[in-house]
Amino acid sequence: MTELLTAAQMRAIEQAAIASGEVTGLELMERAGRGVVEAIFEEWPELAPSWGPAPKPPEFSGQDEEGHRAVVLCGPGNNGGDGFVVARLLKEAGWAVEVFLYGDAEKLPPDAKVNYERWGEMGEVLPLTPQASLELAHRHIVIDAMFGTGLARPLSGLGPFLRDICDCVDAGGSLQLQERWPFSPPVVAIDIPSGICADSGRPIFDEAAAERIRRGSSPVCAAANLTVSFHARKLGHALALGGFWCGKVVCADIGISSQASRTLPRSELVKMANESGSRFKRNGHKYSHGHAVILSGSVGKGGAARLAARAALRVGAGAVTLGCPPAAVIENAAQLNAIMLRAVKGVDGFNAALEDDRINALCLGPGMGVSDESRGLIEAGLKSGRAMVLDADALTLIGRDALLFGMLHEKCVLTPHGGEFARLFPDLAETLAAPATTGPAYSKVDATREAAKRAGCTVLFKGPDTVIADPSGRCSINASVYERSAPWLATAGSGDVLAGFITGLLARGFAPMRAAETGAWLHTECALSFGPGLIAEDLPEELPKVFRALGI
Numbered sequence: 001m002t003e004l005l006t007a008a009q010m011r012a013i014e015q016a017a018i019a020s021g022e023v024t025g026l027e028l029m030e031r032a033g034r035g036v037v038e039a040i041f042e043e044w045p046e047l048a049p050s051w052g053p054a055p056k057p058p059e060f061s062g063q064d065e066e067g068h069r070a071v072v073l074c075g076p077g078n079n080g081g082d083g084f085v086v087a088r089l090l091k092e093a094g095w096a097v098e099v100f101l102y103g104d105a106e107k108l109p110p111d112a113k114v115n116y117e118r119w120g121e122m123g124e125v126l127p128l129t130p131q132a133s134l135e136l137a138h139r140h141i142v143i144d145a146m147f148g149t150g151l152a153r154p155l156s157g158l159g160p161f162l163r164d165i166c167d168c169v170d171a172g173g174s175l176q177l178q179e180r181w182p183f184s185p186p187v188v189a190i191d192i193p194s195g196i197c198a199d200s201g202r203p204i205f206d207e208a209a210a211e212r213i214r215r216g217s218s219p220v221c222a223a224a225n226l227t228v229s230f231h232a233r234k235l236g237h238a239l240a241l242g243g244f245w246c247g248k249v250v251c252a253d254i255g256i257s258s259q260a261s262r263t264l265p266r267s268e269l270v271k272m273a274n275e276s277g278s279r280f281k282r283n284g285h286k287y288s289h290g291h292a293v294i295l296s297g298s299v300g301k302g303g304a305a306r307l308a309a310r311a312a313l314r315v316g317a318g319a320v321t322l323g324c325p326p327a328a329v330i331e332n333a334a335q336l337n338a339i340m341l342r343a344v345k346g347v348d349g350f351n352a353a354l355e356d357d358r359i360n361a362l363c364l365g366p367g368m369g370v371s372d373e374s375r376g377l378i379e380a381g382l383k384s385g386r387a388m389v390l391d392a393d394a395l396t397l398i399g400r401d402a403l404l405f406g407m408l409h410e411k412c413v414l415t416p417h418g419g420e421f422a423r424l425f426p427d428l429a430e431t432l433a434a435p436a437t438t439g440p441a442y443s444k445v446d447a448t449r450e451a452a453k454r455a456g457c458t459v460l461f462k463g464p465d466t467v468i469a470d471p472s473g474r475c476s477i478n479a480s481v482y483e484r485s486a487p488w489l490a491t492a493g494s495g496d497v498l499a500g501f502i503t504g505l506l507a508r509g510f511a512p513m514r515a516a517e518t519g520a521w522l523h524t525e526c527a528l529s530f531g532p533g534l535i536a537e538d539l540p541e542e543l544p545k546v547f548r549a550l551g552i
């Protein structure tokens with residue numbers, strides 16, 4: 001886990017470093033530019049100076065044919081300033097560099113202006129207007145330094161360039177594949193591809209741009225094969241389709257010290273998981289590791305609850321009981337061994353089961369159905385005050401029923417996917433779905449935080465960019481992107497397993513927010529460990545391997 005920053009947090013860190021005298025803004029820009037160039041040479045070593053002369057484009061005229069060629073597209077802010085630094089450093093490394101500027105050089109902010117002038121001593125700056133000819137097919141690299149964390153509104157007048165950039169990115173960004181000229185060079189975005197909001201991962205566009213998308217013409221933002229950000233990743237690299245637009249993200253160290261760049265690596269997760277002896281199962285009997293109860297649906301509907309129960313047991317709950325309607329006992333008995341089984345006849349039966357005060361965690365919803373009886377069971381569960389995961393059908397019922405919603409308490413964890421979130425919080429979902437016309441845009445983080453505050457409990461809003469928030473505003477993201485991308489996790493029953501992991505961790509004594517964070521992290525980790533071909537049943541079975549790798 002890595003801490004992700006908003007644009008405002010990054011600006012505050014930068015300002016604090018400058019105010020403390022630690023560094024100047026100009027020095028930071030220099031380090032940022034250097035970081036980009038180093039990242040390019042690391043990603044494509046054949047472009048590094050030590051690799052010797054560049055391949056020559058036979059039909060290319062008007063440029064120094066010996067060197068590598070880059071085009072740098074600079075914008076009107078400090079992102080553009082970084083671009084001028086990159087242009088200078090590449091030129092110093094022997095490259096042929098062409099620089100275009102979108103906007104008025106006179107209005108550049110001070111540090112960007114200094115670097116514009118430094119570049120001006122080495123080469124010219126052409127205006128990035130519709131008449132500009134970028135000749136991308138004759139470059140080795142395209143640098144997108146148009147907009148970064150300061151994007152405030154939709155891009156305009158850049159459509160054809162954005163199309164060319166996206167076409168290059170689609171071509172794969174591998175120099176090895178580019179045996180013949182002309183080719184589609186890799187695109188490197190400075191900080192974030194231009195047009196993407198760094199706080200939300202969403203492209204900023206207006207109705208006119210939306211119409212262009214509908215007509216299938218120019219895109220509304222750039223994309224990249226490699227994105228080089230600074231100090232720490234931003235929310236927009238992980239949320240929404242940020243991972244799709246950014247390609248690969250590397251973070252250049254620009255030498256500012258701040259707590260906000262603190263990371264939460266695996267070792268800390270292990271420490272977290274082992275915080276108390278009882279969680280480590282060093283001692284005690286099964287009930288000292290918690291007892292989780294998971295309610296299943298009626299006959300033929302028990303699969304989801306069984307998956308959740310298996311996951312809760314594997315993640316370490318001492319005991320797991322599956323409670324089902326009497327008619328479903330035979331079906332479940334035929335499937336379960338280590339998981340205990342109890343016939344639960346309606347609300348009274350559930351209340352009777354809850355008299356056992358060793359039961360400390362519940363999971364309601366998977367395969368439960370949306371009957372009145374299910375509603376009663378949820379009400380009984382909430383009244384018991386137990387730590388509790390509410391998933392699937394339970395979320396549908398709570399979304400329909402203000403009374404149930406009002407009974408949610410701080411020991412609850414809601415685990416909605418997009419559709420369930422919209423049923424629970426229709427206004428928040430609508431705001432999130434509306435086109436983002438100004439930056440910073442409303443993000444999944446904003447929506448989940450607001451939802452957790454409103455519900456008074458932890459909310460885990462599922463997706464490839466899972467966001468988890470508690471009512472205090474604490475928030476984290478479990479993004480299955482980049483090196484943690486596991487698209488095969490989108491498989492039937494995977495959500496039930498996640499609910500089970502969280503329930504098991506609640507039973508083991510994890511606080512709701514931490515249970516949700518850890519459950520989500522382990523869920524992705526199991527998927528990564530298993531790999532493609534995964535089905536939901538595989539996830540709990542992969543846990544022992546994941547735990548062993550973590551040293552637990």
Ligand SMILES: NC(=O)C1=CN([C@@H]2O[C@H](COP(=O)(O)OP(=O)(O)OC[C@H]3O[C@@H](n4cnc5c(N)ncnc54)[C@H](OP(=O)(O)O)[C@@H]3O)[C@@H](O)[C@H]2O)[C@@H](O)CC1
Nearest residue numbers: 014029032077078079147148149150151152153154155191
């Ligand atoms: N923070 C740090 O620690 C470090 C930051 N660094 C770098 O600085 C970058 C942030 O710089 P930044 O704040 O100047 O923002 P940036 O994205 O360049 O553009 C803002 C300009 O664009 C304008 N504008 C906005 N939208 C527009 C549109 N659609 N169409 C047209 N204009 C538009 C906006 O104008 P305004 O809204 O004021 O009218 C303003 O003039 C960051 O991403 C990183 O690369 C590094 O050097 C290392 C340390």
Ligand SMILES: [K+]
Nearest residue numbers: 144147190192
């Ligand atoms: K950019």
